[in-house]
Amino acid sequence: MAYRRTENVARRLAARRAAIVAAACETVVEEGLAAVQIVEVAARAGIAAGTVYRYFPSKTELVAAALAALGEREMAAIERAARAAPGPLSALAAAVTIFTARAVASPRLAIALIADGAQPAVVRNAYRAALAARFDELIRNAIAAGRLPDQDAAMAASALIGALSAGVVGPRPPAAAPEATVARAQVQSLALFALRALGVVDARARGLVVQTVLPQPG
Amino acid sequence: MAYRRTENVARRLAARRAAIVAAACETVVEEGLAAVQIVEVAARAGIAAGTVYRYFPSKTELVAAALAALGEREMAAIERAARAAPGPLSALAAAVTIFTARAVASPRLAIALIADGAQPAVVRNAYRAALAARFDELIRNAIAAGRLPDQDAAMAASALIGALSAGVVGPRPPAAAPEATVARAQVQSLALFALRALGVVDARARGLVVQTVLPQPG
DNA sequence: CCCCGCTGTGAACCATGGTTCATTTGTTCT
DNA sequence: AGAACAAATGAACCATGGTTCACAGCGGGG
Numbered sequence: 001m002a003y004r005r006t007e008n009v010a011r012r013l014a015a016r017r018a019a020i021v022a023a024a025c026e027t028v029v030e031e032g033l034a035a036v037q038i039v040e041v042a043a044r045a046g047i048a049a050g051t052v053y054r055y056f057p058s059k060t061e062l063v064a065a066a067l068a069a070l071g072e073r074e075m076a077a078i079e080r081a082a083r084a085a086p087g088p089l090s091a092l093a094a095a096v097t098i099f100t101a102r103a104v105a106s107p108r109l110a111i112a113l114i115a116d117g118a119q120p121a122v123v124r125n126a127y128r129a130a131l132a133a134r135f136d137e138l139i140r141n142a143i144a145a146g147r148l149p150d151q152d153a154a155m156a157a158s159a160l161i162g163a164l165s166a167g168v169v170g171p172r173p174p175a176a177a178p179e180a181t182v183a184r185a186q187v188q189s190l191a192l193f194a195l196r197a198l199g200v201v202d203a204r205a206r207g208l209v210v211q212t213v214l215p216q217p218g
Numbered sequence: 219m220a221y222r223r224t225e226n227v228a229r230r231l232a233a234r235r236a237a238i239v240a241a242a243c244e245t246v247v248e249e250g251l252a253a254v255q256i257v258e259v260a261a262r263a264g265i266a267a268g269t270v271y272r273y274f275p276s277k278t279e280l281v282a283a284a285l286a287a288l289g290e291r292e293m294a295a296i297e298r299a300a301r302a303a304p305g306p307l308s309a310l311a312a313a314v315t316i317f318t319a320r321a322v323a324s325p326r327l328a329i330a331l332i333a334d335g336a337q338p339a340v341v342r343n344a345y346r347a348a349l350a351a352r353f354d355e356l357i358r359n360a361i362a363a364g365r366l367p368d369q370d371a372a373m374a375a376s377a378l379i380g381a382l383s384a385g386v387v388g389p390r391p392p393a394a395a396p397e398a399t400v401a402r403a404q405v406q407s408l409a410l411f412a413l414r415a416l417g418v419v420d421a422r423a424r425g426l427v428v429q430t431v432l433p434q435p436g
Numbered sequence: 437c438c439c440c441g442c443t444g445t446g447a448a449c450c451a452t453g454g455t456t457c458a459t460t461t462g463t464t465c466t
Numbered sequence: 467a468g469a470a471c472a473a474a475t476g477a478a479c480c481a482t483g484g485t486t487c488a489c490a491g492c493g494g495g496g
Contacts, residue, residue, distance in 0.1 A: 115333045162384020163377040197415030
């Protein structure tokens with residue numbers, strides 16, 4: 001029975017650690033990377049500041065854990081979309097659209113993961129790299145299937161991410177339409193631009209993007 | 219003569235103010251926005267920390283002035299390139315190429331002006347907006363001249379900047395070739411990608427980009 | 437049932453870096 | 467030259483926010 005109890009304790013500790021990371025994630029999503037403060041995160045997790053240091057050696061490590069979690073969540077969403085698509089080109093289109101939609105829906109998160117200069121770089125680069133690698137692969141698949149013209153896939157992937165990210169900071173047009181509609185239009189425009197950049201003719205691209213379901217983030 | 223002397227003093231003060239801004243600019247270019255510290259900038263300008271506050275009410279204002287100066291310098295370089303070009307499409311190509319070349323040559327500067335999350339945003343957005351406006355205009359000109367397919371120029375301009383900026387943070391290919399050559403190749407690839415995204419056919423774009431002279435930043 | 441030790445606490449500590457101000461230094465005008 | 471005033475100085479001040487630590491509480495094992 002000794003073992004049993006010990007395991008329960010371990011479970012409690014793991015849960016608390018997860019709660020701390022979750023709190024940090026919330027802060028990142030809601031207020032951006034720069035706004036992450038130990039006391040604030042601790043409060044959100046319902047514990048004292050010092051307790052955080054029983055689970056993480058430093059703020060940097062905590063932020064790293066949070067960004068890793070958020071990054072994986074994004075990657076998973078993209079992966080899901082890509083896998084669900086019927087062929088290489090629509091997989092690429094789906095990935096592009098999902099990425100953009102989620103970025104537009106959570107600009108602070110997108111910035112934190114991709115662009116924010118705060119914090120010692122390393123972690124952010126991990127997500128960027130993973131993302132670029134995945135897009136690179138999707139592009140190469142599409143090329144191999146003869147659905148895209150031959151090109152430097154790695155460079156294209158990198159530039160692609162940049163172009164799509166630009167949407168979240170770029171100038172919102174003064175919206176007369178309801179917010180959701182504007183966001184959807186923005187996502188669609190960006191995705192079309194991106195696909196055209198890769199060499200997809202416009203009409204074809206439109207079909208690919210429109211057929212993609214725009215999801216809720218999370 | 220009273221007037222004469224007064225004017226000399228004013229000149230000295232203006233010069234000193236300029237020196238402070240210049241020092242701040244150097245720091246931004248060399249070490250990034252986050253590394254700007256009053257004491258360090260003051261030392262670089264050859265004065266004491268307190269003196270800075272005779273010329274600027276706060277660090278924020280100083281940084282704003284520095285970024286404004288740097289932004290204008292970039293805009294001027296782009297403007298020069300665009301004006302020198304023979305037609306709307308090559309003006310656009312020239313602007314794209316120069317922007318990219320300078321960004322690749324001074325990554326820290328590019329990041330500070332475009333992406334860095336440090337400092338209360340406002341100033342950076344000014345440059346971004348100016349840049350986007352200029353590209354928007356160049357794109358619209360090219361469309362009007364029938365050299366580009368019709369499209370949402372504002373969105374395209376924004377995405378364009380994002381795509382080009384991505385190059386400076388993106389993965390450097392492991393360079394076997396000398397640094398300068400790699401940089402030039404990188405600039406060319408990015409510029410081609412960007413022009414294709416705007417609807418220029420590849421062969422035509424290559425000609426436009428290659429003919430552009432890659433300059434020294436400054 | 438009580439002791440031990442692990443977990444939680446939060447006030448205090450420390451480092452960083454922007455800002456201030458009493459004092460010193462230099463310049464202008466008579 | 468000397469009074470008067472502006473500018474420069476830089477050490478001290480303050481705010482912010484990460485990190486520590488001596489202590490309290492709780493739960494599990496004997």
